Structure formats: C-alpha cells, structure tokens
Amino acid sequence: xxxxxxxxxWINQGSKPNFILKDINLKVAEGExxxxxxxxxxxxxxxxxxxxxxxxxxxxxxxxxxxxxYKMKEKQRSQLYKTHIGFVFQAYHLIDELTVYENIETxxxxxxxxxxxxxxxxxxxxxxxxxxxxxxxFPAQLSGGQQQLVGIARALIAKPKLLLADEPTxxxxxxxxxxxxxxxxxxxxxxxxxxxxxxxxxxAEYGTxxxxxxxxxxxxxKEQRNEKHIERIICPCNNIYILLFI
Ligand code: ADP
Ligand code: MG
Numbered sequence: 001x002x003x004x005x006x007x008x009x010w011i012n013q014g015s016k017p018n019f020i021l022k023d024i025n026l027k028v029a030e031g032e033x034x035x036x037x038x039x040x041x042x043x044x045x046x047x048x049x050x051x052x053x054x055x056x057x058x059x060x061x062x063x064x065x066x067x068x069x070y071k072m073k074e075k076q077r078s079q080l081y082k083t084h085i086g087f088v089f090q091a092y093h094l095i096d097e098l099t100v101y102e103n104i105e106t107x108x109x110x111x112x113x114x115x116x117x118x119x120x121x122x123x124x125x126x127x128x129x130x131x132x133x134x135x136x137x138f139p140a141q142l143s144g145g146q147q148q149l150v151g152i153a154r155a156l157i158a159k160p161k162l163l164l165a166d167e168p169t170x171x172x173x174x175x176x177x178x179x180x181x182x183x184x185x186x187x188x189x190x191x192x193x194x195x196x197x198x199x200x201x202x203x204a205e206y207g208t209x210x211x212x213x214x215x216x217x218x219x220x221x222k223e224q225r226n227e228k229h230i231e232r233i234i235c236p237c238n239n240i241y242i243l244l245f246i
Pocket of ligand 2: 166
C-alpha cells in the first residue's frame with residue numbers, strides 16, 4: 001500500500017542542513033497496524049504527515065496505492081488523500097465554529113456526497129461513537145475525550161483505507177485511551193490499515209509492528225510476535241479472510 005524510498009527532510013540552519021527525517025525506507029502492506037515510537041523531536045509527526053501527504057520531504061519517493069505521489073498534480077494528490085486517508089490529530093483540529101454534526105460531516109462535503117446520504121452516514125457515526133446527544137454542541141462544550149471521539153468519527157466517516165493517528169490518546173485518560181485502542185483493533189480487523197504514533201508501550205502493542213524512530217532515522221522495525229496478534233492475509237478476489245495465529 002505504502003512505499004517510502006530514501007525520504008529525507010531537512011531545514012537549513014547556518015551552513016549545514018539539520019535533518020528532521022534521514023533516509024527513511026519503509027513498506028507498509030494493506031491490513032497492517034503499525035505503531036511508531038520514539039523520543040520527542042525524533043520526527044514521528046513529520047513522518048506521519050509525510051505519509052498523510054500533509055507535508056513534503058526535500059528528497060525521496062513515495063508510492064501510495066501504486067501511484068507516485070510526488071509526480072502527481074496537486075489536485076489529484078488531494079483527491080487521493082480525501083478518498084483514502086483519514087487523519088486523527090493529537091490536538092483534535094476540530095473547527096470551533098461548527099457543531100459536532102457539522103465537523104463530522106465535513107469530509108463528505110469534499111466528496112460531493114448527497115444530502116440524504118450524508119445525514120445517514122453522520123447519524124451512523126454519532127451512533128457508533130455514542131455521541132448522538134452531543135450533535136448540536138460546539139467543540140468547546142466537549143471534554144477532551146469527547147473531542148477526540150469527534151476527531152476520530154470525522155477521520156472515519158469517508159471510510160478511508162488508511163487511518164493515520166498522531167498520539168490519538170495523548171490527551172485522554174487511560175480508560176478512554178484503551179477504548180480508542182480497542183476501536184482501532186476492531187477497525188483493523190475490518191480491513192483498515194492503521195499507522196499510529198504513540199508514547200505508550202501498552203498502546204504500541206496493539207499494533208502488529210512497532211517502528212522506533214531516533215533522530216529522524218528508523219532505528220528498529222520489529223514485527224510483534226505475540227500470540228494475541230493475528231496476521232491476516234486478505235484475499236482480494238472474494239473478501240475471504242485467512243487467519244493465521246502466530
Ligand atoms: P516528534 O513528533 O517525534 O516529537 P516532530 O516530527 O514534530 O517530532 O519534529 C522533529 C524535529 O523537527 C523537531 O526537532 C522539530 O522541532 C523539528 N521541526 C519539525 N517541523 C519543523 C519545521 N517546519 N521547521 C523547523 N523545525 C521543524
Ligand atoms: Mg509529534
């Protein structure tokens with residue numbers, strides 16, 4: 001699904017470049033659930049933003065679903081993002097002037113979904129996240145946990161194939177965090193590819209692979225070999241899931 005080749009990003013400070021990402025090579029297959037870890041300032045958010053097409057590197061290639069991202073026109077690239085990628089931000093990034101309902105609806109407006117269909121899809125999300133009673137409130141009237149649920153509902157409403165989440169539980173209490181990790185696990189079982197940035201070892205273990213970043217480089221890239229994790233091979237021809245317990 002994703003292939004990053006020799007991705008580097010730097011800023012010029014004085015005479016020499018200061019690397020934020022340095023020669024990142026990474027392949028992600030459809031159906032994976034990856035956790036990115038690393039100390040603060042190691043480049044995790046920048047890497048996630050590059051994968052989410054919100055930021056461009058200075059060097060390197062990016063192939064997303066067989067398309068060369070940096071050779072595409074801006075409009076096509078933005079269409080690719082809107083169709084396939086959902087992004088959950090640590091600081092929620094909800095629109096203050098819009099209600100919960102309107103925030104969740106936003107991605108559908110970009111995709112020209114008809115009104116009656118939008119209503120049904122938003123209602124479905126409100127129901128799934130048990131926030132029906134909050135639909136007419138504004139973000140400032142919600143707790144952090146509730147705002148993050150709205151952020152996740154918004155990221156998922158257009159049914160993305162890839163969900164990117166930058167410390168989605170960073171501002172939540174541990175119970176709320178656990179619920180979100182359970183939700184991600186469920187989504188992943190349904191076939192959504194997930195890449196999350198996290199500081200928490202416990203949350204990282206929900207993933208099937210953990211990538212450690214240090215000073216803008218991939219330091220370790222480790223498959224989880226834990227009996228509770230299931231490797232799924234998805235047969236594209238007939239939607240049959242073959243489960244391998246490893
Ligand atoms: P992390 O998410 O791991 O904490 P970031 O990806 O946010 O790390 O940032 C990595 C480093 O790059 C930090 O030192 C940060 O200050 C720096 N950085 C990120 N974006 C920019 C930018 N646009 N201009 C200058 N420095 C930046
Ligand atoms: Mg960060």
